[in-house]
Amino acid sequence: MPITATVATPSLRIVPLDAPLGARIDGVDRSQPWDAATAAAIQQAFLTRHVLVFPGATMDPAGVLAFARRFGDTVAEVNREKRLGELPEVSRINSTIKAIEPGKDLQFHVQTSLRSEEWHTDQSFVERPAKATILHAHEVPSRGGATWFCNTAAAYDALSDDMKRRLTGLKAVHGYDTARARYRPAVRTQEEIDESPDVVHPLVRTHPESGRKALYLNFNRLDHILDIPRAESDAILDELAAWVAQDRFIYRHNWTVGDAVVWDNRCTLHRVCYDSPVGDRRVMLRVVTQGDRPF
Numbered sequence: 001m002p003i004t005a006t007v008a009t010p011s012l013r014i015v016p017l018d019a020p021l022g023a024r025i026d027g028v029d030r031s032q033p034w035d036a037a038t039a040a041a042i043q044q045a046f047l048t049r050h051v052l053v054f055p056g057a058t059m060d061p062a063g064v065l066a067f068a069r070r071f072g073d074t075v076a077e078v079n080r081e082k083r084l085g086e087l088p089e090v091s092r093i094n095s096t097i098k099a100i101e102p103g104k105d106l107q108f109h110v111q112t113s114l115r116s117e118e119w120h121t122d123q124s125f126v127e128r129p130a131k132a133t134i135l136h137a138h139e140v141p142s143r144g145g146a147t148w149f150c151n152t153a154a155a156y157d158a159l160s161d162d163m164k165r166r167l168t169g170l171k172a173v174h175g176y177d178t179a180r181a182r183y184r185p186a187v188r189t190q191e192e193i194d195e196s197p198d199v200v201h202p203l204v205r206t207h208p209e210s211g212r213k214a215l216y217l218n219f220n221r222l223d224h225i226l227d228i229p230r231a232e233s234d235a236i237l238d239e240l241a242a243w244v245a246q247d248r249f250i251y252r253h254n255w256t257v258g259d260a261v262v263w264d265n266r267c268t269l270h271r272v273c274y275d276s277p278v279g280d281r282r283v284m285l286r287v288v289t290q291g292d293r294p295f
């Protein structure tokens with residue numbers, strides 16, 4: 001796509017980023033309802049660019065929630081511990097890298113956070129995973145701590161015809177945890193465990209709004225592909241992990257305080273880069289919206 005700004009209304013500017021996905025949205029008031037032309041232009045950008053960056057001032061939790069509702073029905077955070085007070089749909093994510101205490105390993109300090117270094121799409125361990133995720137930067141480190149995004153529709157399109165044929169019809173089991181993941185997730189209560197039994201999703205999903213096919217992957221959750229030997233399943237998942245990590249599919253977002261970034265989990269993967277200085281605070285508010293069952 002050529003990198004040209006679209007002027008959709010007198011104030012709104014949609015600027016595609018110089019990357020295989022992503023657009024910057026300027027001139028929009030995040031705190032006010034949008035008129036129909038603004039909403040339609042932003043929706044179109046969401047479907048074609050998959051990741052939208054809205055710069056602006058810091059919003060409080062209620063403000064982020066109201067903003068997030070423009071992108072669908074917001075849902076309560078599965079993990080109770082991450083919920084923020086009176087607003088169960090807003091979670092506060094502190095991924096500050098702490099100093100290592102003597103006798104404790106790195107995993108002890110940031111084990112759940114480290115899971116977000118792996119390429120993933122949000123909530124693939126539930127039957128109807130997140131549509132959009134809204135992440136809003138309250139505190140950002142002096143350097144590092146970028147969020148990387150992968151365009152999985154482009155990654156699918158670029159596969160060989162042979163690989164596309166091989167993946168056709170394959171389904172995979174996603175669980176809250178899998179031995180394939182490098183790091184273990186947060187410990188959950190029985191109630192939380194009961195809420196999320198393993199689920200099966202297609203490896204290639206069709207976007208319900210655009211009709212485009214995209215790889216549907218999550219290397220923290222994907223356990224195995226159904227109906228093929230484990231070794232073959234592992235080989236395919238490893239091959240896809242290497243495939244999606246190619247620069248040609250990736251945009252790296254370096255955060256500025258106040259940024260709200262909205263992404264489409266149905267056709268992207270993301271990961272956090274844990275390379276900021278120890279002690280530099282990195283605090284985000286997060287809201288997700290309800291998606292459909294992948295098909």
Ligand SMILES: [Fe+2]
Binds near residue numbers: 116120121122270
């Ligand atoms: Fe995530």
